[in-house]
Amino acid sequence: xxxxxxxxxxxxxxxxxxxxxxxxxxxxxxxxxxxxxxxxxxxxxxxxxxxxxxxxxxxxxxxxxxxxxxxxxxxxxxxxxxxxxxxxxxxxxxxxxxxxxxxxxxxxxxxxxxxxxxxxxxxxxxxxxxxxxxxxxxxxxxxxxxxxxxxxxxxxxxxxxxxxxxxxxxxxxxxxxxxxxxxxxxxxxxxxxxxxxxxxxxxx
Amino acid sequence: xxxxxxxxxxxxxxxxxxxxxxxxxxxxxxxxxxxxxxxxxxxxxxxxxxxxxxxxxxxxxxxxxxxxxxxxxxxxxxxxxxxxxxxxxxxxxxxxxxxxxxxxxxxxxxxxxxxxxxxxxxxxxxxxxxxxxxxxxxxxxxxxxxxxxxxxxxxxxxxxxxxxxxxxxxxxxxxxxxxxxxxxxxxxxxxxxxxxxxxxxxxx
Amino acid sequence: xxxxxxxxxxxxxxxxxxxxxxxxxxxxxxxxxxxxxxxxxxxxxxxxxxxxxxxxxxxxxxxxxxxxxxxxxxxxxxxxxxxxxxxxxxxxxxxxxxxxxxxxxxxxxxxxxxxxxxxxxxxxxxxxxxxxxxxxxxxxxxxxxxxxxxxxxxxxxxxxxxxxxxxxxxxxxxxxxxxxxxxxxxxxxxxxxxxxxxxxxxxx
Amino acid sequence: xxxxxxxxxxxxxxxxxxxxxxxxxxxxxxxxxxxxxxxxxxxxxxxxxxxxxxxxxxxxxxxxxxxxxxxxxxxxxxxxxxxxxxxxxxxxxxxxxxxxxxxxxxxxxxxxxxxxxxxxxxxxxxxxxxxxxxxxxxxxxxxxxxxxxxxxxxxxxxxxxxxxxxxxxxxxxxxxxxxxxxxxxxxxxxxxxxxxxxxxxxxx
DNA sequence: AATGAATGAGTATTCATTCAT
DNA sequence: AATGAATGAATACTCATTCAT
Numbered sequence: 001x002x003x004x005x006x007x008x009x010x011x012x013x014x015x016x017x018x019x020x021x022x023x024x025x026x027x028x029x030x031x032x033x034x035x036x037x038x039x040x041x042x043x044x045x046x047x048x049x050x051x052x053x054x055x056x057x058x059x060x061x062x063x064x065x066x067x068x069x070x071x072x073x074x075x076x077x078x079x080x081x082x083x084x085x086x087x088x089x090x091x092x093x094x095x096x097x098x099x100x101x102x103x104x105x106x107x108x109x110x111x112x113x114x115x116x117x118x119x120x121x122x123x124x125x126x127x128x129x130x131x132x133x134x135x136x137x138x139x140x141x142x143x144x145x146x147x148x149x150x151x152x153x154x155x156x157x158x159x160x161x162x163x164x165x166x167x168x169x170x171x172x173x174x175x176x177x178x179x180x181x182x183x184x185x186x187x188x189x190x191x192x193x194x195x196x197x198x199x200x201x202x203x204x
Numbered sequence: 205x206x207x208x209x210x211x212x213x214x215x216x217x218x219x220x221x222x223x224x225x226x227x228x229x230x231x232x233x234x235x236x237x238x239x240x241x242x243x244x245x246x247x248x249x250x251x252x253x254x255x256x257x258x259x260x261x262x263x264x265x266x267x268x269x270x271x272x273x274x275x276x277x278x279x280x281x282x283x284x285x286x287x288x289x290x291x292x293x294x295x296x297x298x299x300x301x302x303x304x305x306x307x308x309x310x311x312x313x314x315x316x317x318x319x320x321x322x323x324x325x326x327x328x329x330x331x332x333x334x335x336x337x338x339x340x341x342x343x344x345x346x347x348x349x350x351x352x353x354x355x356x357x358x359x360x361x362x363x364x365x366x367x368x369x370x371x372x373x374x375x376x377x378x379x380x381x382x383x384x385x386x387x388x389x390x391x392x393x394x395x396x397x398x399x400x401x402x403x404x405x406x407x408x
Numbered sequence: 409x410x411x412x413x414x415x416x417x418x419x420x421x422x423x424x425x426x427x428x429x430x431x432x433x434x435x436x437x438x439x440x441x442x443x444x445x446x447x448x449x450x451x452x453x454x455x456x457x458x459x460x461x462x463x464x465x466x467x468x469x470x471x472x473x474x475x476x477x478x479x480x481x482x483x484x485x486x487x488x489x490x491x492x493x494x495x496x497x498x499x500x501x502x503x504x505x506x507x508x509x510x511x512x513x514x515x516x517x518x519x520x521x522x523x524x525x526x527x528x529x530x531x532x533x534x535x536x537x538x539x540x541x542x543x544x545x546x547x548x549x550x551x552x553x554x555x556x557x558x559x560x561x562x563x564x565x566x567x568x569x570x571x572x573x574x575x576x577x578x579x580x581x582x583x584x585x586x587x588x589x590x591x592x593x594x595x596x597x598x599x600x601x602x603x604x605x606x607x608x609x610x611x612x
Numbered sequence: 613x614x615x616x617x618x619x620x621x622x623x624x625x626x627x628x629x630x631x632x633x634x635x636x637x638x639x640x641x642x643x644x645x646x647x648x649x650x651x652x653x654x655x656x657x658x659x660x661x662x663x664x665x666x667x668x669x670x671x672x673x674x675x676x677x678x679x680x681x682x683x684x685x686x687x688x689x690x691x692x693x694x695x696x697x698x699x700x701x702x703x704x705x706x707x708x709x710x711x712x713x714x715x716x717x718x719x720x721x722x723x724x725x726x727x728x729x730x731x732x733x734x735x736x737x738x739x740x741x742x743x744x745x746x747x748x749x750x751x752x753x754x755x756x757x758x759x760x761x762x763x764x765x766x767x768x769x770x771x772x773x774x775x776x777x778x779x780x781x782x783x784x785x786x787x788x789x790x791x792x793x794x795x796x797x798x799x800x801x802x803x804x805x806x807x808x809x810x811x812x813x814x815x816x
Numbered sequence: 817a818a819t820g821a822a823t824g825a826g827t828a829t830t831c832a833t834t835c836a837t
Numbered sequence: 838a839a840t841g842a843a844t845g846a847a848t849a850c851t852c853a854t855t856c857a858t
Contacts, residue, residue: 027817048252050852061819063856072853163399170396171379173386178378192374195367199403228837231842254827265844270829272842435838456660458831469840471835480832571807578804579787581794586786600782603775607811636858639821662848673823678850680821 031068033058039079047076084142087111091145100152104159107149108172109193115176143169160202171196235272238262243283251280288346291315295349304356308363311353312376313397319380347373364406375400439476441466447487455484492550495519499553508560512567515557516580517601523584551577568610579604643680646670651691659688696754699723703757712764716771719761720784721805727788755781772814783808 023031037058041049051072055062069075094107143165150168153159175196179189241262245253255276259266273279298311347369354372357363379400383393445466449457459480463470477483502515551573558576561567583604587597649670653661663684667674681687706719755777762780765771787808791801 024817030818051854052852062821062854063819064817066854067817070854164395166392167395167399170382170386170388170392171399174378174382174396175375177381177385178374181381182374182377184374188370188374191368191371192378195371195375195403196400197403198407199399199401203402204407228840228842230836234842255829256827266828267830267845268843274829276828432838438839459833460831470833471840471842472838474833475838478833572803574800575803575807578790578794578796578800579807582786582790582804583783585789585793586782589789590782590785592782596778596782599776599779600786603779603783603811604808605811606815607807607809611810612815636819636821638857642821663850664848674849675824675851676822682850684849 027068030058030060030064034060034065034068034075035078035082038075039083042076042079051075087114088141088145091142091149095145095149095152099156100149101156101158104149104153105197107146108175108197111172112175112179112189112193115180146172157202159200163200168200171200231272234262234264234268238264238269238272238279239282239286242279243287246280246283255279291318292345292349295346295353299349299353299356303360304353305360305362308353308357309401311350312379312401315376316379316383316393316397319384350376361406363404367404372404375404435476438466438468438472442468442473442476442483443486443490446483447491450484450487459483495522496549496553499550499557503553503557503560507564508557509564509566512557512561513605515554516583516605519580520583520587520597520601523588554580565610567608571608576608579608639680642670642672642676646672646677646680646687647690647694650687651695654688654691663687699726700753700757703754703761707757707761707764711768712761713768713770716761716765717809719758720787720809723784724787724791724801724805727792758784769814771812775812780812783812 038054041054055065242258259269446462449462463473555573650666653666667677
């Protein structure tokens, strides 16, 4: 049977090999296609979607999926890892050389807008979304970026000095989830963020 | 006879609890136990939990669950209906006779605190949580209560006049989901709400 | 569990009490309604139809059905018993005082036409239809009537003298089943019977 | 990939047996074993028999049955398709090169004798047996063969010229069903067919 | 490495039957 | 006698995972 232990996916670097591993060209290509397909499928149907469907959408056989990701949980974890990494990169780019006073809010808005489209971001931010405990390294990376942006904004006087990182992460997470599940339109999202941002800004 | 529809012998009565279909005493008792068990089970393990476990926890046979809720989806829907109704009731109680300036914020905090414990509240507020589309009536009822509280608070000058109900519902929903998935502790919840509330208050 | 022995319905007079039993008026009425409903339901959906549906259509509770017919098999058996009895009666009526040369063929045609409408006649004639072994008494009664009609027709020279009763029963059964399953229209039925009848008539 | 349609890797080839979907050798072997087992099981216990028993008798796991036939109904349909195809083949063989005057009757008798053993033939001929609507192509194929045999026999003067194909199919069907359900012995079958055949022959 | 067939535990749902009201 | 709720075995079907090709 299938070991049902709760934490058996945690061994970082086991589920889905590191992208750097020397893989045959087609193997690397397949890995990417599977990941992309999985992101789509799980986004559409939720984590309950079948691995077979992922394989089908990726155009590979089911066995290939399991060769790359020995467990469904591993697949899920890999998606998040990738997603989060992508976001961190984009965030870093936003942070570099921008006006600190706006960079923070821009990134915040960017994340929320993103969440509205990428359903899977759910678990991404949540401590325990989708039954997967995203590995702490990446989670930490995101917090780092946001932390930097936050400090910059605070130094620039654009965010209240008494606000701490955990609060920001909490509100960011919450807003992303709301945007995702609630199907907010652009206008509602803008007006909602306005309130949140006002809460973060210093009292005049 | 054996009406096969979901026998929603609902405690529709605002304050009472007996208006529903005339069911035999034991039947009503079982229905309640099943609902309670289901709330627990789904809260713990998510919507993927098995109906059989619900039956076990409720101390009835599997057939009894299906007699009351012909479909798993029906069971899920019933949970939400009940949950939402309960919240609406409690909200109404809060609203009655309290200082409008604080009632709104009290209710908001109350909901979020609640969500932190009851995992199922997720779908409750989301447009489409758990694959169940909660019926519009109850959804509307919640909006009504919140709407009244909001107006009261705005008239009392405790909330910015330009804030609209959809924004409030959006932030409320988001914060509930964040609290639920994020496992915030009491302190983090308090500090997070502080920011949100500040965003809602009039600029000085 | 449910005794799965093949023959446990045979104890004549057990499944469904004899019509003569002193029953409360409403009890007798219920018995009749159930029987009628069952005939309809099983005719429409086959023997796989649920007992609950029979109860529903009869307007009684499920318990009442089982009080009258302790087993589904008993219910099925009762239907056939009744059906067969009815047919025997009608056959006898046909036979009485009619021209023996035509009575036989008339009855044959009558049965087949009947079968085309009453789906349940299936098992009625078959040795083992619907998993129920119709009790021999009634089965015998039918054979008796047909036998008499056959003899009359043979004496009148309308049927070949070398034809025996078992052959007639076999063809009658087969034709009824064909008519039932095949959904023959009136014309096809007539033309088909024409062939069968010609096979039964003396060679000129 | 995992085409979820009924993979009717049929031995469609008239005489051969390999034209179907290219399946791995073991897959084709399993498909055949399942089909054989199903024919047996359903023949013995009727269509109510469990799929699990089919799997057991075929010596495969339950999942394998459903991989080949996604639905019980598909399995039933496949059996009939195969059965009918087999009969059509054998009928064609009988028809080829035989004396038309006897070929027709030989085939008729052959079918009925067959039906007496293979319970599943029921639905095979009936318009709607077992809840499965056999596909029209095969149904048509049978009619074609019988039609040819009929014409040959009529030209040879062995069958009345006014008999039409629909009548013949009707009687053939009926007799098969009678033989199947009625458990006729060899003698009764012979004598019954004698009558039917006489009805089909020209009046002297 | 890839394929895709096989496995088999798991799950929702149905239904004959029993039994408390 | 009637009611209808409860029972629980049975059953079709799904899906993660393994393994022979």
